[in-house]
Amino acid sequence: FVSVMAQNTLYGSDIPLVMCRNHYEDQLWSFLSINIGISQGLQPIISYNYGARKLDRVREAYLKAAISATIISTVSFICFQLFPRQIIGIFGSESEAYFRFAEKFFRIFLFCTFINGLQPITANFFTAIGKANRGIFLSLTRQVIFLLPLMIILPIFFGIEGVMFSAPIADGFAAVCAITFAVKELKSFQKLWFVVWRRKLLVEYYKKRSCACNPLTFGLPRSCTKLLNGLTTIHSLSADVSVRLLTHDLFL
Numbered sequence: 001f002v003s004v005m006a007q008n009t010l011y012g013s014d015i016p017l018v019m020c021r022n023h024y025e026d027q028l029w030s031f032l033s034i035n036i037g038i039s040q041g042l043q044p045i046i047s048y049n050y051g052a053r054k055l056d057r058v059r060e061a062y063l064k065a066a067i068s069a070t071i072i073s074t075v076s077f078i079c080f081q082l083f084p085r086q087i088i089g090i091f092g093s094e095s096e097a098y099f100r101f102a103e104k105f106f107r108i109f110l111f112c113t114f115i116n117g118l119q120p121i122t123a124n125f126f127t128a129i130g131k132a133n134r135g136i137f138l139s140l141t142r143q144v145i146f147l148l149p150l151m152i153i154l155p156i157f158f159g160i161e162g163v164m165f166s167a168p169i170a171d172g173f174a175a176v177c178a179i180t181f182a183v184k185e186l187k188s189f190q191k192l193w194f195v196v197w198r199r200k201l202l203v204e205y206y207k208k209r210s211c212a213c214n215p216l217t218f219g220l221p222r223s224c225t226k227l228l229n230g231l232t233t234i235h236s237l238s239a240d241v242s243v244r245l246l247t248h249d250l251f252l
Contacts, residue, residue, distance in 0.1 A: 032116070034069075034072050035069045035072060035073065035116070035117040035120050035121065036120055038065050038068055038069050038072075038117075038121065039065070039069070039120040039121045039123070039124040039125075040124065042061060042062070042065045042121065042124060042125065042128070043124045043127065043128040044128075045057075045061045046058055046061055046062065046124075046125055046128035046129060047128045047129070049061065050128065050129045050130075053192070055189045055192055058129070058189070059186055059189060062121070062125050062182070062186070065121050065125075066117070066118060066121050066122070066182075068117075069117025069118065069120075069121050070114065070115070070117050070118065072117060073113055073114045073115065073116050073117040074114040076110075076113050076114075077110065077111075077113040077114040080106050080107070080110045080113060081106075081107055081110075081111075084102055084103045084105075084106035084107060085099055085102065085103055087106070088102040088103075088106070104164070105164060108161075108164040108165060108167075108168065109163075109164045109167045109168070110167070110168075111167075111168040111171075112167070112168040112171035112172050112175070113171070115171060115172070115175040116142075116171055116175075118174075118175050118178040118179060118182075119138060119139070119141060119142055119174045119175065119177075119178045120139070121178075122138055122178035122179075122181060122182050123135045123136075123138035123139040123178070125182065125185075126138065126181065126185070129185075131185075134181060137177075138174075138177060138178055138181060141170075141173065141174040141177050141178075142170050142171060142173075142174035143170075146169070146170035146173045146174060147166060147167065147170035150162075150166035150169055150170055151163055151166045154166050154169075
């Protein structure tokens, strides 16, 4: 497809094809692989703390991972914008036309690199908290939902430059989707925090109520102590289960 779009450019078809290949190698071996590693390492931390209802730790872990990925992506963005010729030179020495196209390609195609880290982090975040549908949707936003249609539509009107501009536009849309989903989910944690707090209060209330009914406090015969203590334990367990059933639907 890139070859067809590049037929009528002064660079020919070979240079854009080689440039696309080098771009994906640069992206794969630089910041993208690091961000994917961060997102995969984040997943068990999020899953464990979300299951334990430690929502403050879930929020903290996600924000730290998102900030780290953004810093790495920003450093990559600066390198791609300032040193495109040197980076391309790693893959070999070519003609001057090749390097001119490489500099232009890097600066346009990778213009929104600094926000690329948000999409994999947020996709794995939703997968980790049990909302796989949103995670799958976010993981498909950049490459499938936005990038492919743009790479088909924009070159019809702008030629090979349409291919270049399709990537930053897709990156921007994917980042907006990731931020929107994440902000909405983190705001919903406030409701979950209230539910967890109410559950703890109810459990403590039932425990204190059960302790108040201890037979020793009423001077009952020692022969009845074991029987009533067993009933008190059953009452406490049933109260805890009742509280969990009452609040379980709010965590789904």
